[in-house]
Amino acid sequence: MCLGIPGRVVETFIEHDVMMGKVDFGGVFKQVCLNLTPDAEVGKYVIVHVGFALQVIDESEAEKVFEFLQHMDDLQELRAGEEDANVEGAP
């Protein structure tokens, strides 16, 4: 019921004094109400639920989990490097 799908705004227009838009969901286009997201512009991504954009997606925040995972990988490599150094330094 609370399903929200990300889509890209491709057009904006006013209908009955309400900001509306055409949103592209990977090739499927739907008319969406943009009234709740005044900062939704053409080219931005929005989360859409029952024909309403709830929020503009913050693209920099979307990257953070992958930066965190990369950081984890770097730590793993560092740990592995330390272990190798210890092995090399063993008598």
Place this chain on the structure above:
Amino acid sequence: MKFQAEYRDLVAAKKLQRAIGEIVTQPWTIMEVCGGQTHTIVRYGIDELLPDEVELVHGPGCPVCVTPLELIDKAIEIASCDDVIFCSFGDMLRVPGSRHDLFEIKASGGDVRIVYSPLDCLKVAEQNPDRTVVFFAVGFETTAPANAMAVWQAKKRRIDNFAVLVSHVLVPPAMESILSSPNHRVQGFLGAGHVCSVMGYEDYEPLATRYQVPIVVTGFEPVDLLEGIYRCVRMLEQGKIGVDNQYARAVKREGSRVAQGLIKEVFEVTDRKWRGIGTIPHSGFRLRSEYERFDAEQRFAVGDVQVRESSKCISGMVLQGIHKPHECPAFGKECTPEHPLGATMVSSEGACAAYYNYGRLLESHQPSCSSTLAGKPAIVPLPTD
């Protein structure tokens, strides 16, 4: 699709799985509140990826499931009227009332229509001025602004042949109801991401403090859920309470002030009955007096409908995370998605329906490689006895 495919990435999921395993030192029970999250967890086998110490229990976050049986009966009564066009989101049509469901009313000639957005109902009302268009306004805070906008527009555009049958429920009072129960098992929560995208998470902070629990606002894709679980386990291990936000790409602390303003304009908080749980104080919305003329319950004078739930169903316990679906004697036998006895089997987002649809029929469910994250759930063959 951007912002979706990368969050279903197996490599990222496995890294998070390993990270959870590295930090956990003792058993923890975490509840995901939202039915959409329950569905993802069971579909992708997220719970099977977790170490034995981390148990997920499923919360009451499926509005379709918790809509009271008497309200379904009222919807059916209204939809049966000759001069009514009854509009609803698709998932409400197959929810059984005491004797029928909305699909049966449609099949027997009733004008029942599935809409994508509540605004579609206004177009239908304008096209049919001699009939009354009634919309079944069901949902959590996520859906409330859309439904509020439809009512607000109807008033503004003087579309008087439009009404709403309201059954809106709110998440924080349900969480509080669970936490104040003496036999609850929940030590941490995954908060419902889309509810918070509308309402923010300021209201969750006092809840976390009062009940000494971590709450992690979480998204809906597999990587979102694993990261949410990782953050929640980390808080539990460190003895931290409070609210963390995993779903920051779509959730701000303050939520959407525009959406909240629209909700407050049209709705006010009221007590609501939850199917499987009972009445929870201040846990729902009703129309404000200024918008009362759009209230379908008043317009159609559908009185108090008396209904009785199955005595075998333990959905109330499942909704509160006290029991798992397969601990119910009726699960998969008298109670299936085709013939549901109770709340958690009526929608695909209900815990019982999710367990049934993805082959979780036994308590000793063996990991079935449904954790492929390839978008193809593993279906365990059903027993043939």
